[in-house]
Amino acid sequence: MLDEFNLVVATYRQRENDCISELWFFASEIGDKSLDASKTGLPSLVVAKTSLDPEVFTEKMREKVLNNPWFFRYILKITPVHVTVPATVEEIERAALSLATAKISPSETYKVDVHIRLSELRREEIIDAIASHLQNKVSLEEPDKVIVVEVIGDRAGVGVVKPSSIISIEKLRREARKLRGRSQSEGEEGSPSPENSH
Template sequence: MKNFNLIISTGRDFEDQAEYELWFNLLALGDESPIIFRSGNQGLILAKTTINPLDLIQHFREITQNKDRNYIQFIHKLTPIDIVVPSDLDSLKEGMLKLIEKHPLGQDSTTKYRISVKKRQSTLQTSEIIDIIASTLPNDVSLKEYDWNVQVEVIGDSTGIALLRKSDIFKPISEKRQL
């Protein structure tokens, strides 16, 4: 099983440039030995860093919003991951229960959740994944109005799970994309 805490999307055939862009910024934030590797899918990179992924996202957001919109050229999306488990339903349920135990979710009975699933190189059924994750959540699931998104990223035999707010995923917006 691969261990990662960041999923990085880039353009096909720009994986090398995105890796360098990520590596440089992780070093600048203090991670002396980030581990960056290919996922086996074109345009998808995985990383394990000692830096909190949300700090990296905040770093990128501050630079692109306040200083240089084109600072990030090859990274299209950064998704933080809280826990990685084997890609089977029992492990998904166990991992989600551990994540909920670690994360102070459900303290408020009005908290709503969304479950987002992305699958790559997997025969698991999306509906099965959603059902198993929903069974672990203490409150309602809603696609439109939610406080937390349970992001499930199935990549072959490893699955990353994260509990995210809407602002926890980074997508840079260059001037070219705004037109």
């Protein structure tokens, strides 16, 4: 597994290689010629390192899915992170607080989202270590920013991102369908009736 990664990607079981190919193809399309990706040793989970800002990468994915809902066949979810650190509570706390200071303004709300795999670390311990130092209000439903912690074995990816930067392909497909339905109905309202169009 890559020691340094800034994208954590969920896929189907036994489709990890197809997922990596899809990441490479999309990366080259948006100008990232040096994306690196690897399996994690866990089924359905891949990590990657883009040379772009990871949030820019996922925002471009969002645009792609909204315009072409079936472009991605193997990527299910993609989460950007900003740094990779040893998976200890102390290192995760240090990284998260440093990013939070830079990326969360005093008026913004936040939530901490922790996923732990192949590790004995406890989710509550990590959340407490980070939240106990922050003065901002917590919003679990509609936070302005999400403090992301992705623990995989002895490495942890940490990021502070907008909720919209965490991409669920299925949710976006539903959003795309809604947008299409809305634009079609608006088009029908605005279009002339057949008998008046000659």
